[in-house]
Amino acid sequence: MPDVRFFNRAGPFPLGEIAALVGAEPLGADDDATPIHDIAALDCAEASDISVFTDTRYLDVLLPTRAGAVIISRKLAHHARGESRLIFVANPRLAYAQVGLLFYPRPGLEPGIDPNARVHSTASIGAGSKIDAGAVIGRGAEIGERCHVAFNAVLGDGVRLGDECRIGANTNISHAIIGRRVEIETGVTIGSQGFGFVPSAKGLTRMLQLGRVIIEDDVQIGANCAIDRGATGDTVIGAGSVLDNLVQIAHNVRLGRHCVICAQVGIAGSTVVGDGVMIGGQSGVSDHLCIGTGAHIAGKSGVIRDVEPSSVVGGFPAVAIKDWHRQTVAISRISKKTN
């Protein structure tokens, strides 16, 4: 059970209401009325809990579960044993996420601008938004409705935030136009100067960085990431994309929609990443490349050439994932022969 110090549970809810919420096959009237008090993993669940089963590797915890109800797909249903009511859906993980939000809804905002927030007189704050103490909203900035800007976050002059955004504490945003329902964790930097220099006799002269960061709707950005603004033109994070922690996005990168970028990835300047691309943790992508739509890049890869749409690559330099597996096998064999 989640720690009540940190999480407020709603409910209980009748099982029928839950089933309807997730679009499950109808239950009998008796089952409809069963009160459910919480969500829980199969091995911890009690008779008042609802759980989920998605993976036959964990049959040893499904079989003995005491969960009152289990969300499951039709094709795995024959594994179930015991008393649990089965809730049949096409996508059990998605259904379980929806049920989770029912029991643990996002805490409501108590709107208001803290007297110790520093909101510029020319900034506008939408209805229902909450600006915490120590937060800064710059000249001419526009904050949408029902946004939360947490403690000590600094939004520079002219920054625009769509409705229902959440900006974490101690996060810094400048030169950015941000869509709706964007969530940014703590300690993030967005809009910093890109890393472009001209060598000269006197040393390195920084190229002016006159672009912006455009973050489209429904983007989520992890803790301590850094996203530079464009040099000319914009750095873009496409709608629905998600970034894990400590990710580096250089100037003029154009990330597509619904991309998944794992922790500590770095994408160098002006690279274009198509929609639905997944990049594993600690991978690096060189500058001025084109990563095709739907490509997958395995963790810790070093991508130094364009990647075809829908392909799967890995290694350094990254190659087709099958070739990379062949390479690691070959190296392993040869090292045994030659030593």
Added chain:
Amino acid sequence: MPDVRFFNRAGPFPLGEIAALVGAEPLGADDDATPIHDIAALDCAEASDISVFTDTRYLDVLLPTRAGAVIISRKLAHHARGESRLIFVANPRLAYAQVGLLFYPRPGLEPGIDPNARVHSTASIGAGSKIDAGAVIGRGAEIGERCHVAFNAVLGDGVRLGDECRIGANTNISHAIIGRRVEIETGVTIGSQGFGFVPSAKGLTRMLQLGRVIIEDDVQIGANCAIDRGATGDTVIGAGSVLDNLVQIAHNVRLGRHCVICAQVGIAGSTVVGDGVMIGGQSGVSDHLCIGTGAHIAGKSGVIRDVEPSSVVGGFPAVAIKDWHRQTVAISRISKKTN
């Protein structure tokens, strides 16, 4: 000599008191009374300083040292020349660290809650603790005794901190239960949402992250690290473990006791790391793995399989370190033949 702008020196101390502190073999009465004013490296030390010798590679600086006293092991003593009094101990580096703390004790705290700190009315602050201006202590949070929460650090609702913790400026902590004598540097994020999503027709739905971060006693966490809370259940950092800067710890990682995690390491979700594991800088460890007790992972490794206890691995994909060395030799040879 350390810069007095930044470090306050105590002392002088009689050499006999120092010898007793580190459990050295007894000195003669004359030596006991010798006043020592500072610690210093062998090549910089003066007659009023104490130094340490631990490595025969640096004999060229031991031989001519002017240090008044040198901490040394019995078995290296025959290298010593000149006037320095020798302080015999079993572990000279440890003894030197102890002497360092004698001369440069941690500055005391001036307890108190700054009027510009934002402490929720339901939070409790232990005796002797110091909360700096701009720091935030959330609803129901409990801060132990003699803690220091530095400027602009944000501790969320319900966070618990044991006695004698030090939280750096601009650090963010939520959903966390923290033990005693834990030190966290500046710019850190602890308790952020884990990176788990369910794909659906509408895009990516984030799995609720209903767990916590448990940090046991005596942990030290470097600057700008990111540690996610568990999805269900907890992310755990075991007692006495130390993390360098910019480390990423994903949701539900369980790190053992006395682990050493170097800079820019990333550990993916649900991986279990045994006690006493060392992970070199920039290494990555995949999710759901088991790293055995006492294992060593060389720097920049990519670990994609379980690691046996007490083994030493390296490379990407990581293999036994000897095999990795063989591989690099083999690749080097073959590249010469085939080109």
Added chain:
Amino acid sequence: MPDVRFFNRAGPFPLGEIAALVGAEPLGADDDATPIHDIAALDCAEASDISVFTDTRYLDVLLPTRAGAVIISRKLAHHARGESRLIFVANPRLAYAQVGLLFYPRPGLEPGIDPNARVHSTASIGAGSKIDAGAVIGRGAEIGERCHVAFNAVLGDGVRLGDECRIGANTNISHAIIGRRVEIETGVTIGSQGFGFVPSAKGLTRMLQLGRVIIEDDVQIGANCAIDRGATGDTVIGAGSVLDNLVQIAHNVRLGRHCVICAQVGIAGSTVVGDGVMIGGQSGVSDHLCIGTGAHIAGKSGVIRDVEPSSVVGGFPAVAIKDWHRQTVAISRISKKTN
């Protein structure tokens, strides 16, 4: 055209004034008087704009440009077509950077210490400096003239800042002596404890970290970097060096002058890096190494041995770049044969 929310344009300027500024060959009197209103990329430029051409790969945008003037080198001039006036200089990129600063000068500072800044009574703030709300200036700290310390930045006791420095919001600096014209982005940590421990029966005892960070003139440091102070002696960042985002510099590293350190690089303890070294993104350099003057280290390299001056290395373990390319070719071939 840069977004007026974020960038204030100066001008217009007569073309002759621009040509004189960049040391171009003289123009005719008619051209001298032509008013120029903005800078723009070749493909976006209008007749009132000035642009630059540097790379024959982009001939397709040079030929049809409508730019009123184009900065170009003599040897590329024969590619130009159409109406644009050509501005001949030896280093077009540098000239364009200079023109950029003419149209988009750095915004002036409105000097003053915000009443919500926390400046210690013993600290000194030079004339013309601006200290934002929430910023902290510690005991005995010295801030030069015309500096900007942004919101919520924390400068510890004794920190010294030369003239014309810019410290980003939510950045933390301690134990540091910083030169003139140093620019540090947001979310950075400078002066944290180095990562040195002595194992003992009781666990890990941290070695005292009694050194400093010395940052010389004209250094630029990217977002969310971490730079530890020396253990004894100093960590040094040489004059004119530039660091991208999320870089890790360990204790006692000595970085030379005019180095270029790309994003997510890590340099381990006590390594000495010569002047003019370039290190590509995500590379790691082991501790106690010597990287010769002018060396180039390719991205994602793992350097575990000294690097000769002016050499170019890559791979992991890093070797001469030609050898690394041979290795990747050889591995690719062998994996095809043996599978």
